Amino acid sequence: MSIQQPRRFVTTDQGHADILNVPIDTLYTNDQGLAAQIESIKKDPAANGVASKEALESHASSTDLHVTAAKQAAWSAAEANAKKYTEQYAAPKQHSHPASDLPSASTQARGIVQLNTSVSSGATDQASTSSATKQAYDRANEAYSLAQQAFQAGVNVKQSLVDDINAKRGNASTSMSWQELGTAIKSIGPVKATINNSYAVDNVKSQTGTYVYGPTWFTFPANTTFIAFTATDITSSYQYIRRGPGTTGGGSPLFLLTDANGYNFVFLQITKGSGGLKGDTFKPIIRSFTFDARTRELTIVWYEPRVSVFSVPSNFDVTREFQLRVGALMGPTDESDGTPAGYGAGLKGNLLYL
CATH class of the missing domain: 2.60.120 (Jelly Rolls)
Structure with a gap:
């Protein structure tokens, strides 16, 4: 159906005629725009953001896009099986096991270990406690301190020996090895x-x-x-x-x-x-x-x-x-x-x- 232009009022009183003709013209213009838009939708619905009847019917009938009754039944069955498995086999949040149920740890496999406070044990299936670790650490520190003292004593003795050799008109330095210092001592003569x-x-x-x-x-x-x-x-x-x-x-x-x-x-x-x-x-x-x-x-x-x-x-x-x-x-x-x-x-x- 085409849109017909309505008759305009014709009167000898032009002022009153314009009052009535302006809204008539506006309605006519709007009708023409709507008619053009409708024709465009008919020709290319997708370009105008409108789904065609065929597309709407295809979307509604697609089982990939909508959950069917069969799928819903399968999902419900899977959920029920999962709940049943959890009830039968999954451990509760709070539970306990006897020690015999758990494997012992070794250097090749994970498992439970017994704590050990000894610092001299050679066991490979037991774990050292913090107290044992601290005791070993303290002994290592003590050994390091003694080693440092011994090293410094050696440095002092070497310096004293070098000073004595040079005081006897020998030729020695702290960079020399102990064997070289021995040779330097032998070379000192009257x-x-x-x-x-x-x-x-x-x-x-x-x-x-x-x-x-x-x-x-x-x-x-x-x-x-x-x-x-x-x-x-x-x-x-x-x-x-x-x-x-x-x-x-x-x-x-x-x-x-x-x-x-x-x-x-x-x-x-x-x-x-x-x-x-x-x-x-x-x-x-x-x-x-x-x-x-x-x-x-x-x-x-x-x-x-x-x-x-x-x-x-x-x-x-x-x-x-x-x-x-x-x-x-x-x-x-x-x-x-x-x-x-x-x-x-x-x-x-x-x-x-x-």
Whole structure:
């Protein structure tokens, strides 16, 4: 059916005619739009969002899109079977089992295990407790601490050994192995040297008790702990006192060691007092002497032979350089109006020091 345009009012009163014609025109326009939309739906329902009768009937009859009575019956049966299975076989939320129903655990299979507080057990089917784990942890910490202390003690001992080797003029470092340090120790040997010196104090007037020091004959390096002198010419290794005619009171020639602090250790000092012969010369010969800082002793072997042992003062410092020197201690004769005494000393031979 086509839509016919309605008659418009015609009147000589145009104003009243427009009042009636405007809604008539609007209705006509709307009717035309509806008619066009209906035709478009007829031609292509899908493009206009409208399902055709055929499509609606096909959708309603599809068993894939809608639950049929047969499907609903099958689903209900499956649900009933599931409930029945759960009731018969599934465990309730709260339940228990006897131990015999559960498998034991092993290194190859899961299962139940027994707790064990031992830290020395080797069982493979038991589990360690927290207390056992803590005990093992504490023991491991203790062992680690002892190992650290032992390591540090080893480091300290090694450093001390290296210091001792180097102090003995060896060549060592903490980077060396213990075997290398042993080789370094074996390579340390005494240092050889020779000495050939003499000194005399003649006709020197001075007050009794005054020391007159001569030159330094030898300087020993720091940490020297042992010295050995052996004369190669006994006529050149001596001390002597010579007095003028008619005199008896004299001083003493002397050997001494002087440390870095200025401390003098007099170790060779002979005297020829008033009880001796007037105007004589006293000249004892020195065969050898040794100085041992470890035992704090100095030993002299004279030509006669006889041996003299001197104690090395505890405050004599061998950790730094020290010197071998000569001199004289002036006596009463040396401050009188008479002829002063003469004093002298000499050493000629080999030195070994370590």
